[in-house]
Amino acid sequence: xxxxxxxxxxxxxxxxxxxxxxxxxxxxxxxxxxxxxxxxxxxxxxxxxxxxxxxxxxxxxxxxxxxxxxxxxxxxxxxxxxxxxxxxxxxxxxxxxxxxxxxxxxxxxxxxxxxxxxxxxxxxxxxxxxxxxxxxxxxxxxxxxxxxxxxxxxxxxxxxxxxxxxxxxxxxxxxxxxxxxxxxxxxxxxxxxxxxxxxxxxxxxxxxxxxxxxxxxxxxxxxxxxxxxxxxxxxxxxxxxxxxxxxxxxxxxxxxxxxxxxxxxxxxxxxxxxxxxxxxxxxxxxxxxx
Numbered sequence: 435x436x437x438x439x440x441x442x443x444x445x446x447x448x449x450x451x452x453x454x455x456x457x458x459x460x461x462x463x464x465x466x467x468x469x470x471x472x473x474x475x476x477x478x479x480x481x482x483x484x485x486x487x488x489x490x491x492x493x494x495x496x497x498x499x500x501x502x503x504x505x506x507x508x509x510x511x512x513x514x515x516x517x518x519x520x521x522x523x524x525x526x527x528x529x530x531x532x533x534x535x536x537x538x539x540x541x542x543x544x545x546x547x548x549x550x551x552x553x554x555x556x557x558x559x560x561x562x563x564x565x566x567x568x569x570x571x572x573x574x575x576x577x578x579x580x581x582x583x584x585x586x587x588x589x590x591x592x593x594x595x596x597x598x599x600x601x602x603x604x605x606x607x608x609x610x611x612x613x614x615x616x617x618x619x620x621x622x623x624x625x626x627x628x629x630x631x632x633x634x635x636x637x638x639x640x641x642x643x644x645x646x647x648x649x650x651x652x653x654x655x656x657x658x659x660x661x662x663x664x665x666x667x668x669x670x671x672x673x674x675x676x677x678x679x680x681x682x683x684x685x686x687x688x689x690x691x692x693x694x695x696x697x698x699x700x701x702x703x704x705x706x707x708x709x710x711x712x713x714x715x716x717x718x719x720x721x722x723x724x
Contacts, residue, residue, distance in 0.1 A: 525577035604637030608667035650690030
């Protein structure tokens, strides 16, 4: 081959390599933009404030997944109901993409809206399930919804395919709830969601979480729940602040061995004569931002 022919082949190869490089950069930039959009959706849909009520202490932690397009739809929520009780929810949308993050926002908004009509946990989940089915989406969500009366220390809970909660009391007892669970939201129509009633004692804690906290390639679900149960038990006996407990639980999620979302919502209850510890007079407690 002539020297000129070799030069022409080299120039052509360099041109093709340049085009492929530019294409790869464009795809990487598009992927980065989509991840940033999904993360912004997640952050924007999570509550910025937590309700304040006598005897009640709430703490949350959330760590998003952001490996490639592996952006999930975990959420937590806490809000004051019309009668002064507190609505609590935590859940996980199937899938890890922008659609999952957007669907998460729809589920969370539906739970809040329907709880303003009837806050009975089983009815809230049943109505939300019917609404999601009407949207005709391919996605579904697992969820726990609770209604808490801090003054009476009564907690009512219903689950839709979601993980059980962890509980602990100041006298050293702890465990995982064994309540009956209904199917995930958005799968089957006209399904019942049984409600379980708990009476919280002074110094007790409830830990709501998503599977990214307790399950992964390096940790089976049972071991992960045992880990959180031990942490909750230690915290309740020691009188640990719920914020410190939430931080310890989310820190333990690093051991599960994957890059899934992880959400934690901790509920703590003081004695009837102990005043609440709000962020400031007349203000709502600020939730830590992811």
